[in-house]
Amino acid sequence: SYDEYISKLSTGRVLGMIDQWWDFAYTAGDAIKQAGLDAQGCDYIPLPITIDESVKNQWHNAGGAFNSGSGLAITVSCKDVPGALKLINDLLDQDIHNLRFWGVEGVDYEVDENGEFYRTPEQRTQASDTEYKASHMCSYSYFPQYNGTSDDGINANKPDGQAREFFDGLNDDVKEAFQAYGAETYVEMLGTNEAPGEWYPMWSFSNNFNTSTPGGMAWTKIGEVKHEYLPQVVMAADFDKAWADYMDAYNACKPEDFISELQAELDSRMELAAKFK
Numbered sequence: 001s002y003d004e005y006i007s008k009l010s011t012g013r014v015l016g017m018i019d020q021w022w023d024f025a026y027t028a029g030d031a032i033k034q035a036g037l038d039a040q041g042c043d044y045i046p047l048p049i050t051i052d053e054s055v056k057n058q059w060h061n062a063g064g065a066f067n068s069g070s071g072l073a074i075t076v077s078c079k080d081v082p083g084a085l086k087l088i089n090d091l092l093d094q095d096i097h098n099l100r101f102w103g104v105e106g107v108d109y110e111v112d113e114n115g116e117f118y119r120t121p122e123q124r125t126q127a128s129d130t131e132y133k134a135s136h137m138c139s140y141s142y143f144p145q146y147n148g149t150s151d152d153g154i155n156a157n158k159p160d161g162q163a164r165e166f167f168d169g170l171n172d173d174v175k176e177a178f179q180a181y182g183a184e185t186y187v188e189m190l191g192t193n194e195a196p197g198e199w200y201p202m203w204s205f206s207n208n209f210n211t212s213t214p215g216g217m218a219w220t221k222i223g224e225v226k227h228e229y230l231p232q233v234v235m236a237a238d239f240d241k242a243w244a245d246y247m248d249a250y251n252a253c254k255p256e257d258f259i260s261e262l263q264a265e266l267d268s269r270m271e272l273a274a275k276f277k
Contacts (some may be wrong), residue, residue, distance in 0.1 A: 001227070010035075013040030021046070021186065030128035041173040042181065049188045060190045060240045061200070064147070069204035091143050094151045100139045103127070107160070108137075117155045119160060124169050127159070153169030155208065198273035199266045214254070221253035 008014055009028035012035070017024075024044075030040050048057035074084050090096055102117055103110050109117050109129065119127065126132050139145075146157040156162040167175070167184060183189045195201075209216035228245040234243035 005227075006031075012037040012040070016044075030130065030248065033125065033128040034130070036192045038171045041171070043174050043178055044169055046172055046186050046189050047168070058193045058196065060187055061196075062192045062194055065195070065201045067201075067204045069208045070142075088144060090147070091140055097146060098150070099156060100137075100145070103137060114235075115152065115154050115161075116164065116187070116261075118165055119159065189250075197270075199269045202262060202266065205265045209258075214257035215263060218254045218258040222255060222258065224249065225249045225253055 006024060006027045009017070009024055012032055029044070032042055037043075046059065046231055048059055055117050069240035072088065078084055091100070105111060108123055109119050110123075113116055127137075147161060148157060149155070150157050156165075159165050163184075171176070177191070178184060182188060195199055206219060209219045210215045225246070227247055229242075231244050233239065233242045
């Protein structure tokens with residue numbers, strides 16, 4: 001399960017995995033910091049690994065992506081629609097946005113003589129504490145929010161986007177690794193790519209899959225099979241047999257149903273994009 005996966009990562013004993021930063025940084029990443037394991041060299045940096053040197057890595061995509069698979073709605077039974085809209089609007093006020101993601105000045109972050117926000121080592125440790133975040137912070141992470149630079153033209157809207165705060169918050173081992181690779185950020189470790197096509201990103205479609213369609217059912221089963229079999233494949237004494245067992249289980253999920261629905265959505269997006277050329 002996902003919880004078991006995060007629990008394993010949180011021990012600091014997992015050498016590497018294929019994952020995206022957001023999927024583990026706020027859980028296992030914070031747990032590693034809270035346990036002091038990052039100071040012992042337990043941390044993760046991305047590497048642009050491909051099957052061989054002839055394959056260009058495409059691990060990172062430049063810029064933002066429109067997510068048509070999520071949004072915010074107000075129900076018809078809402079008794080105060082203007083009030084609900086005002087709440088959403090107020091959450092985007094810069095001062096409130098700072099409170100959501102940076103916290104309270106003098107408690108969760110400091111401001112230097114140039115107006116730049118930063119955290120002390122103690123505040124960084126505090127910000128990674130699950131109990132502290134639950135009782136003190138409230139990012140409303142599924143509500144509208146800003147990335148990039150704040151209205152003051154100095155600070156990032158979120159701490160992980162603040163270059164100085166990001167680098168100062170790294171442990172010495174990660175800094176040493178960055179210096180060895182001539183990088184200062186995770187993205188520089190990977191390089192970046194333009195969007196692969198006007199259909200991108202397909203995760204905004206697959207994220208909304210459920211078991212009500214054949215493709216959604218296949219997608220759910222594929223996830224279950226992947227989590228069950230791939231760890232066995234990695235650790236198997238007989239790799240070929242373990243892989244064959246995985247392929248049998250995978251094909252039984254009817255991946256063609258998933259691919260068919262995905263292809264139909266891709267074609268629809270391409271047709272729509274063509275209308276605006």
